[in-house]
Amino acid sequence: MTDLPDHNRQMVLRERPKGNVSDDNFELVTGPVPTAGAGELLLRNRWLSFDPAQRGWINDIRSYVPPVAIGEPMRAYGLGEVVTSDVEGISVGQLVHCKIDWQDYVVVDPSKDATFEAVPDGMSDPTLLLGVLGLTGLTAYFGMTEIGRPGEGDTVLVTAAAGATGSVAGQIARIKGASRVIGTAGAADKRAWVTDVAGFDDCLDHYDEKVRRKLFDAAPKGYNVIYDNVGGSLLDACIFNAAVKARIVLCGAISTGYRPEKPEVGLHFYQLLTTRSARMEGFLVSNYEDQYARARADLAGWVADGSLHHELDVLEGLENAPEGLRRLFAGKNLGKQALKLSA
Numbered sequence: 001m002t003d004l005p006d007h008n009r010q011m012v013l014r015e016r017p018k019g020n021v022s023d024d025n026f027e028l029v030t031g032p033v034p035t036a037g038a039g040e041l042l043l044r045n046r047w048l049s050f051d052p053a054q055r056g057w058i059n060d061i062r063s064y065v066p067p068v069a070i071g072e073p074m075r076a077y078g079l080g081e082v083v084t085s086d087v088e089g090i091s092v093g094q095l096v097h098c099k100i101d102w103q104d105y106v107v108v109d110p111s112k113d114a115t116f117e118a119v120p121d122g123m124s125d126p127t128l129l130l131g132v133l134g135l136t137g138l139t140a141y142f143g144m145t146e147i148g149r150p151g152e153g154d155t156v157l158v159t160a161a162a163g164a165t166g167s168v169a170g171q172i173a174r175i176k177g178a179s180r181v182i183g184t185a186g187a188a189d190k191r192a193w194v195t196d197v198a199g200f201d202d203c204l205d206h207y208d209e210k211v212r213r214k215l216f217d218a219a220p221k222g223y224n225v226i227y228d229n230v231g232g233s234l235l236d237a238c239i240f241n242a243a244v245k246a247r248i249v250l251c252g253a254i255s256t257g258y259r260p261e262k263p264e265v266g267l268h269f270y271q272l273l274t275t276r277s278a279r280m281e282g283f284l285v286s287n288y289e290d291q292y293a294r295a296r297a298d299l300a301g302w303v304a305d306g307s308l309h310h311e312l313d314v315l316e317g318l319e320n321a322p323e324g325l326r327r328l329f330a331g332k333n334l335g336k337q338a339l340k341l342s343a
């Protein structure tokens with residue numbers, strides 16, 4: 001304990017944002033380092049994960065989790081290093097993944113956090129648990145294999161294809177035998193990564209006003225599987241280009257900004273689901289909690305044999321945490337957005 005500083009920095013919610021988050025919505029405050037009690041761990045936080053859902057957690061609305069209160073540290077998951085341990089089987093120096101929030105130090109009780117897990121011994125790169133072997137990789141795995149179910153000869157479309165979830169989803173489709181995999185993304189360098197590194201056949205600019213037509217040109221017979229992370233007008237353009245019997249996977253709707261207001265864009269082409277005998281299905285990755293181990297083994301195998309490429313987009317410093325969240329909604333991240341803490 002002698003090497004611990006006497007203070008803990010926390011990035012707390014100062015006010016609820018209206019649109020994308022700004023630095024002013026948060027405030028960096030300093031308090032004492034918390035003390036762990038019986039059955040608890042004190043963690044020095046090392047890595048923060050950024051997830052679009054976090055934007056929803058700061059809306060003052062009833063949801064699947066209570067909103068972060070004004071004055072509380074921003075809720076977040078990530079990796080922490082154990083500083084003190086009163087938990088059997090968890091030793092000082094070990095890395096664990098759990099809810100750690102935007103702060104330098106945190107006390108956790110593993111029995112009260114269903115997401116708690118120790119980084120497995122021998123894992124070469126623990127940051128894999130933030131992305132490709134963490135929730136975004138698992139989301140891509142189950143959404144694609146359980147709902148999209150691409151097969152031989154299928155043409156697959158993935159939106160937000162340069163992101164943590166989309167990039168993995170598209171590569172899984174290829175691994176599962178899809179004959180063509182098309183993505184959409186914003187910036188040119190991200191689109192180049194999707195084709196040149198992740199191996200998609202094409203990646204279209206979703207900002208192109210003619211994106212609906214471009215999607216048609218890229219696959220005139222339509223898409224058999226559509227894995228959508230974006231929603232809104234882009235999902236509409238995707239539905240327009242769905243093949244007969246298409247499976248449309250509703251993974252997320254980041255274009256809504258996860259703000260509390262009614263989304264600006266509705267769906268205009270949903271009636272095509274009837275004439276094309278297609279279906280749309282949403283899911284939560286947590287529906288498959290009991291199968292995470294199997295999925296992780298597959299994902300880790302594909303990473304190891306080089307068939308699954310992934311990126312970690314790294315920011316540094318707790319003071320930059322609002323920027324980490326903002327980048328997801330501004331399309332600045334390539335792959336998984338993370339932040340390295342330096343406490």
Ligand SMILES: NC(=O)c1ccc[n+]([C@@H]2O[C@H](COP(=O)([O-])OP(=O)(O)OC[C@H]3O[C@@H](n4cnc5c(N)ncnc54)[C@H](OP(=O)(O)O)[C@@H]3O)[C@@H](O)[C@H]2O)c1
Pocket residue numbers: 050051052053135136139159160161162163164165166184185186187190206229230234250251252253254255256283284285286327328329330331332333334335336337
């Ligand atoms: N169902 C589940 O259980 C589950 C679990 C985890 C995540 N998700 C969902 O999966 C999706 C991806 O999450 P992620 O963590 O992997 O994030 P991500 O894809 O790494 O980052 C978000 C990306 O979305 C794109 N984007 C942002 N705003 C957009 C807009 N208005 N229009 C079009 N594209 C926009 C941006 O890329 P470009 O603009 O370059 O394309 C941005 O980089 C999100 O919708 C998230 O809510 C669902």
